[in-house]
Amino acid sequence: MADDEMTTAELARYARQLALPGVGVPGQRRLRDARVLVVGAGGLGSPVLLYLAAAGVGTLGIVDDDVVDTSNLHRQVIHGDAQVGTAKVASAREAVARVNPHVRVEEHPFRLDAARALDLLARYDVVVDGTDSFEARYLVSDAAELAGIPVVWGAIHQYSGQVAVFSARGVGDAAGVTYRDVFPEPPPPGTVPDCATAGVFGVVCGTVGTAMATEVVKLLTGVGTTLLGRLAVYDALDGEWRYLAVRADPARTPVTALAEPEPVACAVSEPSATADRMDVAELGERLAGGDVVVLDVREDWELAAEPFDPPAGADVRHLPFGRVVAGDADAALADLPRDAVVAVLCKAGPRAERVTEAARAVGVDARVVDGGLLAWRARSAAATR
Secondary structure, three states, X not given: OOOOOOOHHHHHHOHHHHOOOOOHHHHHHHHHHOEEEEEOOOOOHHHHHHHHXXXXXXXXXXXXOOEOOHHHOOOOOOOOHHHOOOEHHHHHHHHHHHHOOOOEEEEEOOOOOHHHHHHHHOOOOEEEEOOOOHHHHHHHHHHHHHHOOOEEEEEEEEOEEEEEEEEOOOEOOEOOEXXXXXXXXXXXXXXXXXXXXXOEOHHHHHHHXXXXXXXXXXXXXXXXXXXXXXXXEEEOOOOEEEEEEOOOOXXXXXXXXXXXXXXXXXXXXXXXXXXXXXXXXXXXXXXXXXXXEEXXXXXXXXXXXXXXXXXXXXXXXXXOHHHHHOOOOHHHHHOOOOOOEEEXXXXXXXXXXXXXXXXXXXXXXXXXXXXXXXXXXHHHHHHOO
């Protein structure tokens, strides 16, 4: 049998796809021979990986430095309860193998950076950007421009999402356009909502991620018209898709080298100039000494899901962050003591910044707990080893 011939097992597996006009055996071979890099094995990467594996893409590279957390599971459907605490690349590899054992997975368990991006992307035919940070998106776009490969990009926010295809060289008759052409500069620091605060409608990840996988298959097989030159915008609440025409900026300077992009601070995570701080070690010492009041600013459901476990007798109070945002926190802040240190705690630290500022403005000696509950739990876990 020639190397380019398909096996009986492959013909049976892809029978319904082979029957499609424009795909057939030649299109399926192109999928089998393709190499696709998926950056991010999270909410968007999950459906992308599952559908590309099912479609028969021969090699899938996965970039992610994170581990599976319980809070991921409502939207990151490639992972399950049994994978909590496992590296996402390993969890995703196992899921891909269950979907299609013919697919080869290449694991890249690290955060993409300027030092590695170009060399890595140059090994693949298409890169899928499922990241959740602006700095990563610019890095992927720049590396893809230098490597000469297209980017399938997606993003989500609460109940909406966006999908596009970017390529500096163009695809077919479509002129080239990159992420930087459409979004020349990242948003100003402090204007991007924090993901933990804003929330994510999990099924939107499935809708947007599946659309992204569709674009990859179209690029690889040549069927249909890709989204290059168009930005698809999805509104889940209205059930509508809108399409915006986008084009290259003739004044944009082409990318000639990679640089590490500057981080973009979230709206509630930019460090405050007025907020004092303490780490979890100091919090533990103060709790043991009984000279601190803890103000937990997580929402009610967060307290129920992940309780804070201070020593017995600790003075712990609760002020939901939502009340602060709504401007309904004055009375609660007024009740805080003026003769004690108040340690302001949220899950990871960002929301505590804003509450600390408000508390200090009314004369409270408030201090942000760096790293929040996550850092506290990591300290507690290390102490029990």
